[in-house]
Amino acid sequence: MEGELARFPAAVARPLSRACLALGFVALTACAPMISARPTSMIQDRPAAESARVIRIEREVPITLSTGYQRSLVAGSLWVNVGRIPEGTVYRPLNSTFAIEGRQVHEAYLVISGGVLQGFYLPGEINFSALTPSVFLPLKEIKE
Amino acid sequence: MNALRTAVLRGWVLVAAVVVLAGCASGPKYSEMSSTIPTLRPGEGRIFFLRSSSMLGAAIQPDIRLNGQVVGASKPGGFFYVDRTAGRYIASTATETEKTVTFALDPGETKYLRTSPTFGVLVGRVVIDIETPEKAKAELPTLSNTGAVNTAASAHAIAPNESVNSTSAIPAPRVIRPAAFPPKPANAISLDIARIAGQTWRYPHREERYGTVELAFAVDALEARNKVSHTSGSYTVRDDMMCVTYQSRGWLGACYYVVQEEGQVLIYSLTLNRKVPLEICSKDGACAMATRAMVEGPTRAAGSGPIP
Numbered sequence: 001m002e003g004e005l006a007r008f009p010a011a012v013a014r015p016l017s018r019a020c021l022a023l024g025f026v027a028l029t030a031c032a033p034m035i036s037a038r039p040t041s042m043i044q045d046r047p048a049a050e051s052a053r054v055i056r057i058e059r060e061v062p063i064t065l066s067t068g069y070q071r072s073l074v075a076g077s078l079w080v081n082v083g084r085i086p087e088g089t090v091y092r093p094l095n096s097t098f099a100i101e102g103r104q105v106h107e108a109y110l111v112i113s114g115g116v117l118q119g120f121y122l123p124g125e126i127n128f129s130a131l132t133p134s135v136f137l138p139l140k141e142i143k144e
Numbered sequence: 145m146n147a148l149r150t151a152v153l154r155g156w157v158l159v160a161a162v163v164v165l166a167g168c169a170s171g172p173k174y175s176e177m178s179s180t181i182p183t184l185r186p187g188e189g190r191i192f193f194l195r196s197s198s199m200l201g202a203a204i205q206p207d208i209r210l211n212g213q214v215v216g217a218s219k220p221g222g223f224f225y226v227d228r229t230a231g232r233y234i235a236s237t238a239t240e241t242e243k244t245v246t247f248a249l250d251p252g253e254t255k256y257l258r259t260s261p262t263f264g265v266l267v268g269r270v271v272i273d274i275e276t277p278e279k280a281k282a283e284l285p286t287l288s289n290t291g292a293v294n295t296a297a298s299a300h301a302i303a304p305n306e307s308v309n310s311t312s313a314i315p316a317p318r319v320i321r322p323a324a325f326p327p328k329p330a331n332a333i334s335l336d337i338a339r340i341a342g343q344t345w346r347y348p349h350r351e352e353r354y355g356t357v358e359l360a361f362a363v364d365a366l367e368a369r370n371k372v373s374h375t376s377g378s379y380t381v382r383d384d385m386m387c388v389t390y391q392s393r394g395w396l397g398a399c400y401y402v403v404q405e406e407g408q409v410l411i412y413s414l415t416l417n418r419k420v421p422l423e424i425c426s427k428d429g430a431c432a433m434a435t436r437a438m439v440e441g442p443t444r445a446a447g448s449g450p451i452p
Contacts (some may be wrong), residue, residue: 027174
């Protein structure tokens with residue numbers, strides 16, 4: 001390979017090697033790992049006396065998924081409680097959407113327990129995807 | 145010789161331009177045809193597919209599939225939409241590798257899926273992702289409708305209760321608000337939108353022939369129906385006053401309080417100055433005469449509306 005590149009002038013070889021690096025990166029991203037998820041069951045019904053809670057993320061929270069993709073929970077974003085799964089309370093974005101990504105893209109709701117983001121509920125699949133390590137969330141409850 | 149080269153070059157430029165232009169979306173702009181988009185039917189949601197206008201990867205225009213069925217193609221500067229029964233969906237584009245997105249669609253909800261070209265290992269590819277309503281709505285007016293291209297093909301494949309870019313025109317929305325609102329009644333119940341989303345409110349229409357009015361509230365939209373017709377719309381709640389706007393001109397937008405009088409919960413139309421008993425159905429379909437606990441929030445927070 002070095003011998004092949006040596007046939008090109010430096011001005012050509014450098015962009016070429018960069019292109020190879022880019023190609024390698026693309027090849028890697030094309031083979032991004034699948035999101036790890038397991039089936040779950042969400043309890044949606046709320047007792048009549050209990051209202052849905054709305055929470056607000058007070059500061060932007062960057063999240064690194066196990067797939068290497070980055071996500072960010074936007075400061076000021078609002079999330080409404082839509083149910084519970086064994087891993088925590090499930091919140092969906094209010095008037096917005098959120099998704100996590102690996103090899104594929106999955107709409108995702110937050111699963112929070114004790115103020116800590118434990119992972120994601122994937123409503124399109126009824127699966128839970130754990131976040132490792134879990135992330136503390138700066139939350140403010142708007143209603144309860 | 146130079147003149148010949150120039151002529152050949154011009155020819156190639158012209159061909160290239162034709163190829164590129166032919167590959168771009170060329171239907172009516174969203175801003176021109178949005179008023180003709182029909183209202184959603186009860187129990188259905190809407191999925192918009194959009195792609196930014198860009199020369200990058202313009203020649204790559206894969207089919208877009210929804211639950212395995214082709215519903216259209218990803219074209220630069222194009223959009224189209226489909227209406228589907230609420231449920232779980234997987235959308236995909238297939239180029240060099242198949243990229244999918246899974247999501248849930250609620251009744252009355254609109255989801256936006258963006259396709260965009262990227263570099264693949266050997267050739268370019270088009271990936272699909274969920275877009276936020278805010279960004280999608282900002283870009284849609286500049287995009288061209290490509291759904292008509294695929295309507296015929298899709299119409300054969302989809303179920304009878306589904307539709308692809310129906311073109312039945314509806315008039316512009318009509319917003320009716322009283323010029324001056326009466327003061328908030330002392331017996332007005334503090335409304336909790338988080339509690340209301342998912343409920344269906346039922347009350348008798350002022351004219352018997354229209355039967356019962358049903359307002360099915362989603363998080364950021366509502367579906368309305370009576371004995372004669374139905375429409376979709378949006379609602380806001382400010383200081384416990386709910387204002388409803390409908391897409392169909394045949395429906396009268398109005399503002400309401402929910403009040404409690406003599407142990408009964410009533411819906412009070414400010415527009416019609418009319419109070420009638422309110423019945424509420426929960427998500428699971430159980431219906432009962434409204435109680436304060438069904439709609440009331442624990443705090444009287446001013447300005448609590450569908451939150452931007």
